[in-house]
Amino acid sequence: MLNNSLPSPFLRTRRGDRFRVTMENELPEALILHWHGMTPPEKMDGHPHLAVPEGSKYEYDFTVENRASTYWYHSHSHYRVGKHAYLGVAGMLIVDDDEADALQLPSGEYEIPLVLQDRRVDPSGAIVPYADPDTMEGMIGNEPFGNGVHRPQLEVETAIYRFRVLNGSNARIFRLARSDNKDLIIIGNDGGLLERPAKVDYVDISPGERVDLLVDLRNATVGDTVLLGSRAFMISNSLAKEEQIQRQGHPM
Numbered sequence: 728m729l730n731n732s733l734p735s736p737f738l739r740t741r742r743g744d745r746f747r748v749t750m751e752n753e754l755p756e757a758l759i760l761h762w763h764g765m766t767p768p769e770k771m772d773g774h775p776h777l778a779v780p781e782g783s784k785y786e787y788d789f790t791v792e793n794r795a796s797t798y799w800y801h802s803h804s805h806y807r808v809g810k811h812a813y814l815g816v817a818g819m820l821i822v823d824d825d826e827a828d829a830l831q832l833p834s835g836e837y838e839i840p841l842v843l844q845d846r847r848v849d850p851s852g853a854i855v856p857y858a859d860p861d862t863m864e865g866m867i868g869n870e871p872f873g874n875g876v877h878r879p880q881l882e883v884e885t886a887i888y889r890f891r892v893l894n895g896s897n898a899r900i901f902r903l904a905r906s907d908n909k910d911l912i913i914i915g916n917d918g919g920l921l922e923r924p925a926k927v928d929y930v931d932i933s934p935g936e937r938v939d940l941l942v943d944l945r946n947a948t949v950g951d952t953v954l955l956g957s958r959a960f961m962i963s964n965s966l967a968k969e970e971q972i973q974r975q976g977h978p979m
């Protein structure tokens with residue numbers, strides 16, 4: 728984690744603003760941060776070859792040129808991206824701009840940044856340490872965490888909420904849906920706000936992806952619980968792929 732925060736601190740900036748961050752690496756291994764989805768100059772983009780050793784700093788300083796969207800940042804240390812994300816060295820980075828502000832979407836307490844991650848929890852409730860996986864698919868957890876909290880809950884009003892969801896897991900795909908089977912309204916994705924909203928009964932979100940959702944709770948009954956959960960689904964070729972890896976060795 729960064730700054731003792733799990734997930735790493737929530738950052739918010741504006742198109743046209745100067746973005747300055749000092750990263751101090753206190754990990755016992757090399758670290759560099761990458762601003763996922765943004766397009767800063769190459770030296771500011773956290774390429775793995777820029778990683779600095781324990782005890783060193785890296786200064787980021789660039790002008791935000793990207794449009795309003797939900798971005799994220801995470802470790803880009805070679806061979807350590809999955810492990811660092813699992814440990815919480817990953818966070819949300821929101822960019823605002825005039826175009827998005829003009830839409831007057833739900834904001835303040837009605838705008839919920841949600842970093843979804845899965846972790847493996849043993850029967851005693853302890854988090855299982857990250858183990859380097861054999862394949863490129865990372866470590867799959869068995870329990871969901873939102874903003875670092877195991878199965879988090881939120882007291883809501885009968886209102887429309889904007890959920891900015893990031894899948895910060897290193898292998899898990901979520902199929903997000905409401906437990907009351909009402910529609911989710913997608914207003915944005917990795918590229919920012921969509922041209923028009925799309926009503927869906929579920930949305931798939933794979934590691935690194937973001938989805939900007941409106942969750943309409945105006946007709947919810949006071950006292951009820953609505954779960955934003957992940958529906959079960961099959962990835963049809965995953966078994967075939969696993970067999971292929973076992974036959975041919977590591978795909979890289």
Ligand SMILES: [Cu+2]
Binds near residue numbers: 763764801935
């Ligand atoms: Cu990334």
